[in-house]
Amino acid sequence: MAAPLGRNIGGYNGETIDINDMLQSAITAAKAHGWSIERFPNAGNLPLYGFRRLAKKPRLTIYISTGIHGDEPGGPLAMLELLEDNDWPSDISIFACPCLNPTGFTNNTRENENHTDLNRDYRHIKSIETLAHTAWINQLPTFDLGICLHEDWEAKGFYLYELNPDNLPAVSAEVVEAVGAVCAIDQSNLIDDRPAQGGILKPVVSPDARPLWPEAFYIVLHKTRLSYTLESPSDFPIATRVQALCTAVRTLIDLHLAKR
Numbered sequence: 522m523a524a525p526l527g528r529n530i531g532g533y534n535g536e537t538i539d540i541n542d543m544l545q546s547a548i549t550a551a552k553a554h555g556w557s558i559e560r561f562p563n564a565g566n567l568p569l570y571g572f573r574r575l576a577k578k579p580r581l582t583i584y585i586s587t588g589i590h591g592d593e594p595g596g597p598l599a600m601l602e603l604l605e606d607n608d609w610p611s612d613i614s615i616f617a618c619p620c621l622n623p624t625g626f627t628n629n630t631r632e633n634e635n636h637t638d639l640n641r642d643y644r645h646i647k648s649i650e651t652l653a654h655t656a657w658i659n660q661l662p663t664f665d666l667g668i669c670l671h672e673d674w675e676a677k678g679f680y681l682y683e684l685n686p687d688n689l690p691a692v693s694a695e696v697v698e699a700v701g702a703v704c705a706i707d708q709s710n711l712i713d714d715r716p717a718q719g720g721i722l723k724p725v726v727s728p729d730a731r732p733l734w735p736e737a738f739y740i741v742l743h744k745t746r747l748s749y750t751l752e753s754p755s756d757f758p759i760a761t762r763v764q765a766l767c768t769a770v771r772t773l774i775d776l777h778l779a780k781r
């Protein structure tokens with residue numbers, strides 16, 4: 522199995538992507554497979570898109586987003602691979618956001634071009650990106666689960682956050698096991714200053730728990746009661762990271778569908 526590259530010293534120093542090329546490829550793949558493509562309302566000049574693929578009688582409705590941090594290319598690349606493979610079960614509906622922070626990718630920065638960490642902007646929303654994204658989300662139906670694709674330059678392996686305030690049946694352990702076949706798992710007891718066990722973090726979701734909300738808090742408080750934030754280790758080879766994220770998404774969908 523791939524080992525860390527030792528490149529990320531003080532930040533992400535791996536491959537970057539041309540986000541406009543990536544978005545064009547994602548749009549092309551989605552259109553070819555029958556998705557509808559929408560620009561977010563009031564997005565100005567920013568290339569902010571939501572894709573939807575609706576099943577006639579969905580057994581599962583999911584939301585997948587990525588690219589909220591511009592120094593985490595593995596997420597958009599994994600989304601592109603999933604769109605191009607088009608290997609989704611036929612009876613699920615999917616809402617997908619292929620890149621929530623395009624200017625961050627242009628600059629290879631976590632924040633957008635105005636130095637805002639968009640993934641802390643979902644409580645007292647100020648940025649154009651988050652205003653446009655939430656305007657799009659607000660008119661969607663509810664989802665059975667949400668999935669946010671991220672990377673962590675400091676991680677020793679893959680890990681995930683499960684937001685599950687009602688203790689619904691969840692599959693985090695199974696996802697980590699599946700990803701473990703293709704990528705190292707971060708077994709630290711403390712990840713991102715939060716207690717972790719076997720690559721799984723289960724933060725408390727209450728509006729008061731954090732002054733600044735990430736995207737996952739917003740969707741759990743408005744559109745779903747179960748969300749997974751997937752974190753691939755960005756000091757590893759890009760192919761490993763993309764494979765880790767794709768494996769996690771496919772496992773989540775398959776196992777939640779099996780519970781229906």
Ligand SMILES: [Zn+2]
Nearest residue numbers: 590593671672
């Ligand atoms: Zn991130």
